Amino acid sequence: MSKTEASFGQTDRGGPHQPLIIAKDLKKHFPIRSGLLNRKTATVHAVDGISFEVQKGETLGIVGESGCGKSTTARLLIGLIELDDGSIIYDGDALGTDIKLKELRRGVQMVFQDSYASLNPRLTIVDSIAFGPKIHGHADPSGVARGLMGRVGLDPERFAERYPHELSGGQRQRVNIARALALSPRLVILDEAVSALDKSVEAQVLNLLNDLKEELGLTYVFISHDLNVVRYISDRVLVMYLGEVVEVGPADAIYAKQAHPYTASLFAAMPSMDPDNRTEEPPLAGDPPNPIDPPTGCRFHTRCRFAEDICSKTKPKLSVIGGSERHLAACHLQDTTSGHSQALKEVAE
C-alpha cells in the first residue's frame, strides 16, 4: 500500500486519545408516502437519537435484530444517507463544517453483506479495486489494486482480469475488502460482511480481517446478528433495539453479565450447542414491534417481563452501571431512583 499518498483522511490529527468517530444524537426518520397525493402517512423511526464513540484501533460490534437500525447507523456514518439530526465528528473534525463528505470517505470505508450486489458486474476485479484510487488521483491505481489482491489472498495473476460472477462468495467478499482498503482508510465498517458466507469460509475471512487490522492499524465497526462472531472479533459491543441504544460496554463484561433485559434475551436466544442441555423456554414471545409506531417510554416494555407502569411512561436514560465506567445500559431496573419496584437498591455505605 502506498504510504506516499498519505493525505487528509489517513493522518492522525487528533492524537491517540481523540476518538476516531464520535456520533452525537444521530436521527434518521424515513417518511412513508401513500395515496393519490403521495402524502406522508407514517414515519419509520429507523435511528432515533443514538450516540456513541469509536476509539482508535478498537473493534466496535453492533448487534440487534432486523429493523433495529444497525445498518442505517452504518450508512449514516459514511454519509450514504443524510442525517436528519445529530452530528458526526471524525478525529476531532465535524462533518459538514470542518471536513467534507469526500474527505470523510477517504478515512472511512464500508463492506456490505451481499458480495455480488456491491460489485459492478461489468468491471473486472482489478478495475473495481482500482476505481477509488483512480478517482482520488493516485499515480498507479492498478498497481495498488494488484498489491491489495495479493494481500487479501487472491492471486492477481489468476483473478485480476476476471469478472465478479466468475468468483465464489468468499472470493468476492475478499475483493470487497480489498476495495475498501484501496484508499488506506482508518475505519472500515463491516455491515454483516461475513453473514452470507458459509461457515468454513467465514472463518477464513475473519482471520483475514484480524490480520489486516493488526498490519494496517485499522479500526472496525462490525455489524452482525451473530453473537458468536461479534464476541470473537469485538472489543466493545453496542446493542440496539428499535432505533435506540439499550446497552453498550466492553465485550467481556456484556458477555459475562447483561444489564438490559433485552440483551439478556438476545443472549438466551442463542442455540445452546449442548445436546444434553437444550433450551426449554423461549426467552421472548412474539416479534419485535414495528419501528413505524414504536412503543412509548422504554421501547422494550411490550416484550419485557420486568415491565411496570414506569416503563411505558418514562424513557430510561443510558447511564453507567456496575463498577465499570464504560458499561452503560438504558433500563429502569439499573437506576436506583427510577421508581421501578425491582430496581437496584442504593448500596448502604
Added chain:
Amino acid sequence: MSVVPLVEFENLKVRFKGERTVHAINGLNLSLQPGEMLGLLGESGSGKSVTLKTLLRLLPPKRSELEGSVRVNGTDVMSLSGKALARHRGGEVSMIFQEPALALDPVYTVGEQIAETVMRHKGVSRVAAMDVALDMLTRVRIPSPERRLKTYPHEMSGGMRQRAMIALALSCRPKLLLADEPTTALDATVQIQILLLLRELQKEFGMGVIFVTHDIGVAVEVSDRIAVMYAGNLVESGTAAEVIKNPRHPYTKGLLAANLHGAVKGQRLDAIPGSPPALETAPDACSFADRCPQATNRCRSALPPVVDISGQHKVACVLETANV
C-alpha cells in the same frame, strides 16, 4: 429392528444436466425412523435441499437424472405419478421453506389456504376444513387465531408467517415433515421460538422430521440425530451428542471450530482452507481430501469407507479404519 423405516435412501445419485453437469448427490445412504428428528447439516451446495426435494419429487424432471431408491414408509417415491403423487405431497410428506412470504399465496387469506389443503386431501366440507384451519393456528400458538384466519400473509410479521406455514404443512397430519432452513430468515429471538415450537409439535404429532440447516447450533437445538453432508454425500452421522461431543470427520471438526462457540478473542481460527468442489464429475475419491489437513494418497485414490464407530455413529473417513 423390524420396524419399517419412515424414510430410506439407498445409494441415491442425483445428476443435473444442462450447460454444465452437476453431480449433486453421490451415493447417499440414509434412513429415518418414524417419529425421529434428523438434522441434516451442510454448507451451500452440499446437496441437503436436493435430498429433501427428491422426497417430494420436486426436482425438474427433464434436467435431473436419478439413480438408486427412495422409499417413504415402504413406498417407492420414484414410481409415484398422477393422483398417487398428489396424495403423497402434502398428505404423507409435507415441507416448510426458508421464506414463508414466498411459499404462501399472497392473494388468499391464511385460513383459505389451509382449508383448501384440508378439503383436497381429506375430502371434507369447507366449513369443517375451516375448523381444522382454526385448530391448526391455535396449535402453532398464533395469538387471536379467529382473526388471523382472515388475514393475508403480508399482514403478518415474519415469525407469524412462519407459524402459519407450519400450520399449513401440518394440517393434513403428514407422517414426515421436511424443513428447509425454516428459521434462517428470522431474528434470533424469533428463531428460538420457532425451533421450540417445531420440537413440541413433532412430539405431539409423532411425525418424523428432516430439518435442513447450515447452523450447527440450530441442528443441536432440534435434532435427535445429526447427519453432516459434504459434496453430495454424508461424511458423518450419529446422535446429536455423538456428533457434537466426539466429532470424528475432519470436516465436522472444522465446522465446529468455525462456529466460534467458545473461540478465544484474537486467537487465530482453525479455518478449513479452500472452498467446496464444483462437482462437475462424479467423485472417485474423498471429496474433502483437497481441503483436509490429514489427507494422504489413500484419500485421493479411492472413495472413503463408511466406518461404524459406536452406537449410531458412522464416519466416512479412511483415518477411522485404522482405529477400529
